[in-house]
Structures are given as C-alpha cells and as structure tokens.
Amino acid sequence: MPSAVVFRVIQILLLPLGIVGYVLWVGKLLLRGRRSRVSETVLASFYTRWMQHNLGTRKDPACARMMRVLPNVPQFGLTFVTSPMLAANRISGHVPKIYRYPYPGVPPLMHQSAARTTFFDEALSRYAGSVDQLVVLGAGFDTRSYRGLDVRCFEVDTPWTQPFKREMLRKAGVDTTGVTYVAADFEQEDWFDKLVEAGYDPGAPAFFLWESVTMYLDRAAVESTLRRIAGSAPGSAVAFDYFSTDLLEGGSLFMRYAKAILDVLGEPWKFGLPTTPPPARDHLADFVASCGLSLEEQRNFGREPAPAGFVTATVRSP
Structure with a gap:
C-alpha cells in the first residue's frame, strides 16, 4: 500500500484526538489573548516550523526547545492536535505536501506558512555571504538568529x-549572545534610529527580513519602513510577504473566521496590496519603486490573481 494512503488512513483514525487538541489550543490562545499584549499570531509560523522540525524537513532546535516552555501553548493540546500527523508520519514515512515545499508548481494559500518559511530561508541564504548584518523586523518567535x-x-x-521571547529563550536554554535586541513599535516609533543606537552600522550592507508583519500594520508604517530600508548601504536588501487587498476584503467563510479570531486577539489585518489586474509582479514592482527600492524577486501564493505573495527588493545604487 502506498505510504501516502497509509498516512491518510492513520490520520483519519486519530482525527478525534486532533479535534480535542485544536479546541484546547484555540481556547487557551483566546483566553491569553484577552489579558496579554504579547502577540499570539506569531505562533502560526512558529507552529509550522515546529512541525517541520519534527517531520525532519527543516531542523530548528531552538524552535523545538522554545515550544516546550511557552505558557500560551497547552502541551496536552499540542500533543493531541499534532498526534494524527506525527503518528502517521512515523508509521508511514510520508510527509504531507504542505511541509515539503519546494515542489513543482505554485503553492496554494493554505500552504502559505510553510512555503513562506522556505522562501525566506532561500533569500537569506543568497545574501548571507554578501552582507554583514541581519535585521529581523517584527521578529516574533523567529529563530533564524540562533x-x-x-x-x-x-x-x-x-x-x-x-x-x-527573551525570557522563553532563557528558559529553553538557547544561547542568545550573538543577538542584539531592539524594542520598537513600527506604528509609533522610529525603529531605525533605535537600531543604530543599538550598534547597527548604517554604512554596511544588511539583509532585512520582514516576515508575516505587513498585513498587521497600517499603510503609513509599511511604506515608511521600506523607505528607511531604501536609505541603507548599497548591497542591502529586504524580504517581505503581503496579502492582496482582494483577499482582505473577501467574504469567504475562511476569511470571516480568520478575521473574527484576529479581532478577539486584538491583532486585525490592516494592509494589503493590489494584485489585479494580473500579473501581480507589476503591482509589486511599482509599489517597492514608490518606496525607493528595486524589485528583485516576486512569487505568488496561489494562481493569478494571487491572494498573497513574497518579495525581495534591493537598495538602489546611488
């Protein structure tokens, strides 16, 4: 019997455990979100990378260690919600498509979290040998610095x-000596001045990684951030992802559910970019150019007209 079939059968048999885990997970998330200003949406990418680590497609020991100490993650809920997939993987050896990007074709929006991780890893790998500094904007629980x-x-x-996050890293025993932390609110403060005060060298090339952040900011904050990056040293670049305005304005059942959860958490989606008429690349090229940058790469999540995408843009030569 093909491994994918074995995987699916086991996953279906264990589905009741997954449902119980999901209820425990979301329940604790919502309860904590009501009384804490700590972002809960950062768990989306973090959970994906934890799954990739456990499935063997992207090793991330710091992520795995942090997951064990997070107070907003019910460990029983985590075990239950992941047991159908992890048990099915252990028995069959099969890894579901969502966790093994890249694969031929365009990843659908439902694969966005895992595919986005690969996109950013690839972009960072391209620039790691030519820049002196990595700046993770809106870092959340990102663990690339470790x-x-x-x-x-x-x-x-x-x-x-x-x-x-710093307290969780300490509890998890993750070495943070090579990382400089800069506290700033993108919508209220000049994050770049604070970055320079913390030791960032504006005269040296840097790679700015801005993952799963733009949709939670207003347009002014997104544009001002990109313009600040555009004033960086030659050789610098930024990678970010975005949602389309059509997606954010959509009234599908999924969008209504997602918006309701985010509203309860106090982290609504605010910003999207036009992607119609296709191709989306033309709209993104115009947008980054208006902020003083040059488009290097643009990929879609989903087929045109694309509901979301990923971009790398470079600082223009003087």
Missing part, C-alpha cells in the same frame, strides 16, 4: 513581545 549565521544579528520587535 542557527549559527556568520553575520551580526539584530531583532526588532514590540516592547511587550520581545521581553517575553
């Missing part, structure tokens, strides 16, 4: 999420 990179690492995040 994977032995040969660059100086800075993490910029809100003054309420960042201390929580």
Whole structure:
C-alpha cells in the first residue's frame, strides 16, 4: 500500500484526538489573548516550523526547545492536535505536501506558512555571504538568529513581545549572545534610529527580513519602513510577504473566521496590496519603486490573481 494512503488512513483514525487538541489550543490562545499584549499570531509560523522540525524537513532546535516552555501553548493540546500527523508520519514515512515545499508548481494559500518559511530561508541564504548584518523586523518567535549565521544579528520587535521571547529563550536554554535586541513599535516609533543606537552600522550592507508583519500594520508604517530600508548601504536588501487587498476584503467563510479570531486577539489585518489586474509582479514592482527600492524577486501564493505573495527588493545604487 502506498505510504501516502497509509498516512491518510492513520490520520483519519486519530482525527478525534486532533479535534480535542485544536479546541484546547484555540481556547487557551483566546483566553491569553484577552489579558496579554504579547502577540499570539506569531505562533502560526512558529507552529509550522515546529512541525517541520519534527517531520525532519527543516531542523530548528531552538524552535523545538522554545515550544516546550511557552505558557500560551497547552502541551496536552499540542500533543493531541499534532498526534494524527506525527503518528502517521512515523508509521508511514510520508510527509504531507504542505511541509515539503519546494515542489513543482505554485503553492496554494493554505500552504502559505510553510512555503513562506522556505522562501525566506532561500533569500537569506543568497545574501548571507554578501552582507554583514541581519535585521529581523517584527521578529516574533523567529529563530533564524540562533542557527549559527556568520553575520551580526539584530531583532526588532514590540516592547511587550520581545521581553517575553527573551525570557522563553532563557528558559529553553538557547544561547542568545550573538543577538542584539531592539524594542520598537513600527506604528509609533522610529525603529531605525533605535537600531543604530543599538550598534547597527548604517554604512554596511544588511539583509532585512520582514516576515508575516505587513498585513498587521497600517499603510503609513509599511511604506515608511521600506523607505528607511531604501536609505541603507548599497548591497542591502529586504524580504517581505503581503496579502492582496482582494483577499482582505473577501467574504469567504475562511476569511470571516480568520478575521473574527484576529479581532478577539486584538491583532486585525490592516494592509494589503493590489494584485489585479494580473500579473501581480507589476503591482509589486511599482509599489517597492514608490518606496525607493528595486524589485528583485516576486512569487505568488496561489494562481493569478494571487491572494498573497513574497518579495525581495534591493537598495538602489546611488
């Protein structure tokens, strides 16, 4: 029997455990979100990378260690919600498509979290040998700075999420000596001045990684951030992802559910970019150019007209 069939049968048999785990997970998330200013949406990417680590498609020891100590993650819920997939993988050896990007074709929106991780890893790998600094904007629970990179690492995040992450890293026993932390609110403060004050060298090339952040900011904050990056040293680049305005304005059942959850957490989606008429690449080229950058790469999540996408843009030569 093909491994994919064995995988699916086991996953279906264990589905009741997954449902119980999901209820426990979301319940604790919503309860904590009501009384804490710490971002809960950062768990989406974090959970994906934890799954990739456990499935063997992307090793991330720091992520695995942090997951064990997070107070907003019910460990029983985590075990139950992941047991159908992990048990099916252990028995069959099959890895579901969502966790093994890249694969031929365009990843659908439902694969966005895992595919996005690969996109950013690839972009960072391309630039790691030509820049002196990595700046993770809206770092959340990103753990790339703890994977032995040969660059100086800075993490910029809100003054309420960042201390929580640092405490979790300490509890998890993750070495943070090579990382400089900069607390800033993108919508309220000049994050770049704070970055320079923390030791960032504006005269040296840097790679700015801005993952799963733009949709939670207003347009002014997104544009001002990109313009700040555009003033960086030649050789610098930024990678970010985005949602389309059509997606954010959509009234599908999924969108209504997602918006309701985010509203309860106090982290609504605010910003999208036009992607119609196709191709989306033309719209993104115009947008980054308006912020003083040059489009290097653009990929879609889903087929045109694309509901979301990924971009790398470079600082223009003087």
